[in-house]
Amino acid sequence: MLFFFEHVGSLKVAELSYRSEFRGGDRVRTCQPRRAQEKCAMGYDYFMSSLLDIRNLQVSFGAAAAVRGIGLQLEEGEVLGLVGESGSGKSATALAILGLLGPAAQVTGEILWRSAVTHRSGGSQEGKGAPGFVDLLKMRAEALRRLRGREIAMIFQEPMTALNPVMPIGRQVAEAAEAHAPSWTGREARRRAIVALEAVSIPDAARRYGDYPHQFSGGQRQRILIAMALINRPRLLIADEPTTALDVTVQAQVLELLKDLQKQHGLAMLFISHDLAVVGEVASRVAVMRAGEIVETGPCRRLLTAPEHPYTKSLLAAVPTLRTNRNQPLALVGGS
Ligand SMILES: Nc1ncnc2c1ncn2[C@@H]1O[C@H](COP(=O)(O)OP(=O)(O)OP(=O)(O)O)[C@@H](O)[C@H]1O
Numbered sequence: 001m002l003f004f005f006e007h008v009g010s011l012k013v014a015e016l017s018y019r020s021e022f023r024g025g026d027r028v029r030t031c032q033p034r035r036a037q038e039k040c041a042m043g044y045d046y047f048m049s050s051l052l053d054i055r056n057l058q059v060s061f062g063a064a065a066a067v068r069g070i071g072l073q074l075e076e077g078e079v080l081g082l083v084g085e086s087g088s089g090k091s092a093t094a095l096a097i098l099g100l101l102g103p104a105a106q107v108t109g110e111i112l113w114r115s116a117v118t119h120r121s122g123g124s125q126e127g128k129g130a131p132g133f134v135d136l137l138k139m140r141a142e143a144l145r146r147l148r149g150r151e152i153a154m155i156f157q158e159p160m161t162a163l164n165p166v167m168p169i170g171r172q173v174a175e176a177a178e179a180h181a182p183s184w185t186g187r188e189a190r191r192r193a194i195v196a197l198e199a200v201s202i203p204d205a206a207r208r209y210g211d212y213p214h215q216f217s218g219g220q221r222q223r224i225l226i227a228m229a230l231i232n233r234p235r236l237l238i239a240d241e242p243t244t245a246l247d248v249t250v251q252a253q254v255l256e257l258l259k260d261l262q263k264q265h266g267l268a269m270l271f272i273s274h275d276l277a278v279v280g281e282v283a284s285r286v287a288v289m290r291a292g293e294i295v296e297t298g299p300c301r302r303l304l305t306a307p308e309h310p311y312t313k314s315l316l317a318a319v320p321t322l323r324t325n326r327n328q329p330l331a332l333v334g335g336s
């Protein structure tokens with residue numbers, strides 16, 4: 001991949017190329033500055049290569065703080081797991097990224113996104129740092145609406161509430177395509193919707209185009225939502241507990257599908273779950289959240305085998321395994 005940056009803060013960088021590759025299941029990125037002096041820009045390396053860079057994000061609802069100054073970085077094509085108990089602020093973080101928290105929430109900090117398109121509205125400087133970076137918290141509502149779905153898409157925990165119960169599913173998928181590519185109307189939108197449904201293994205997609213959400217199983221409905229989320233080829237998919245409402249077998253199939261699509265499209269993914277074992281199936285890096293704070297971040301393998309924070313240890317101890325004594329109560333999630 002080759003990216004051109006003219007400025008990085010006050011530093012000038014001519015060209016910077018970096019390669020991403022997978023080695024032994026881990027994502028390895030190598031960075032190759034063109035000139036020696038450009039090495040001075042290496043301090044900005046993580047910043048420049050981050051697709052999403054969340055800094056000191058705080059979300060509160062009145063006096064109650066839901067997110068207390070967290071920082072998270074996500075690279076292009078990386079899968080980051082965000083794990084934590086109920087109420088720890090995972091969904092508040094996800095919704096803040098997409099500007100979907102609503103007027104009751106007070107949000108501060110920075111959510112820097114490396115956009116593929118230039119965003120300027122009303123002449124205001126919405127970005128910060130290098131060109132191409134925009135602070136999603138400072139973006140105008142209309143610009144953010146355009147970015148949602150096209151660059152960043154989200155799938156939610158409960159597929160039935162996320163789908164319109166009185167609209168055929170094919171039409172819903174086609175509308176998702178039309179929203180960002182108005183030229184794809186009529187036949188073209190229908191054709192693309194069918195291809196998208198086939199890509200998520202909805203059997204006989206063309207025939208079932210006119211069926212309604214209640215005519216599909218829970219797992220199929222979640223697949224339809226994945227098709228809608230990915231039809232515009234976003235660069236980041238936020239999956240908020242995408243498999244929690246599904247039974248274990250279907251959960252495994254949907255996880256497999258997400259993993260396949262992620263690899264196929266080189267998609268970055270923020271995968272949210274309260275279940276460290278499920279996160280371990282898909283993510284290469286994990287951030288552990290507790291009471292609105294990130295208490296530990298690290299490669300998935302290390303967190304699953306040698307967690308450092310007491311809270312991560314107790315989360316891991318609470319995951320039942322085949323060896324768990326079913327007559328004993330599960331470990332309580334605690335830690336300091
Ligand atoms: N719209 C809202 N109004 C008031 N408080 C809210 C609102 N949304 C979330 N909260 C509060 O913010 C805190 C974090 O909630 P959030 O939904 O982010 O938790 P979560 O980690 O996603 O939990 P879960 O695993 O149950 O989905 C909770 O204390 C919750 O009660």
Ligand SMILES: [Mg+2]
Nearest residue numbers: 090091092240
């Ligand atoms: Mg949640």
